Amino acid sequence: MSKEMETNINNQDYLQIIESMPEIVCNMEQHMMHQIEKHGLTMPQFWVLTRLFHAERKLKVSEISESLDLPASSMTEMLDKLEKAGFVKRQRIKDDRRVVVIETTKKSEQLRQKLTHSNLHFFQEFFNKLREDEKQTVLKMIRILREYTRSWRENKPES
Numbered sequence: 001m002s003k004e005m006e007t008n009i010n011n012q013d014y015l016q017i018i019e020s021m022p023e024i025v026c027n028m029e030q031h032m033m034h035q036i037e038k039h040g041l042t043m044p045q046f047w048v049l050t051r052l053f054h055a056e057r058k059l060k061v062s063e064i065s066e067s068l069d070l071p072a073s074s075m076t077e078m079l080d081k082l083e084k085a086g087f088v089k090r091q092r093i094k095d096d097r098r099v100v101v102i103e104t105t106k107k108s109e110q111l112r113q114k115l116t117h118s119n120l121h122f123f124q125e126f127f128n129k130l131r132e133d134e135k136q137t138v139l140k141m142i143r144i145l146r147e148y149t150r151s152w153r154e155n156k157p158e159s
Contacts, residue, residue: 035118039111040085044070045078049087049108058091058101087111 029043036046051064065075079102082088087108093099104112127135 031122032115032119035115039114041087041111044068044074045082045087048075048078048082049104049112052088052102052104052108053112058103061100061102064102082108 032046033043036043041049047068048064051067052059061075061079062072064070065072068075070078079088079090083090085107086105088102089105090100090102093101127138130138
């Protein structure tokens with residue numbers, strides 16, 4: 001952030017950001033939840049699928065659990081329901097039969113495409129109301145926030 005930009009922001013602006021972020025996140029989550037519930041999923045189940053969608057490989061149950069800060073017992077129950085609904089498959093590792101990895105299915109990939117289309121439409125409506133310079137500013141700030149908040153997660157202190 002440039003010094004010029006830094007000096008133009010006062011405590012009132014920071015407070016507005018602090019107060020606005022939970023509302024923004026909540027509103028977006030409600031939109032997502034509505035879309036997800038149409039397919040019989042809960043938000044935590046969708047988080048699991050999203051984690052799997054973004055992985056470049058099959059994930060161990062413990063990896064999913066750790067990345068979402070969910071207890072292993074909750075993860076097992078959630079994966080049971082997702083597997084029963086046909087959204088994920090469990091697979092045992094040949095070298096170590098105790099290790100189970102999870103992968104998405106064709107059904108979950110179809111769901112991903114539907115939700116992506118729905119969310120694309122949602123954001124297109126929003127961005128169509130903005131001027132070009134506003135669009136670029138929003139996109140830039142989202143990228144910055146995403147990177148900054150990722151660093152929090154990666155560097156979170158042990159409790």
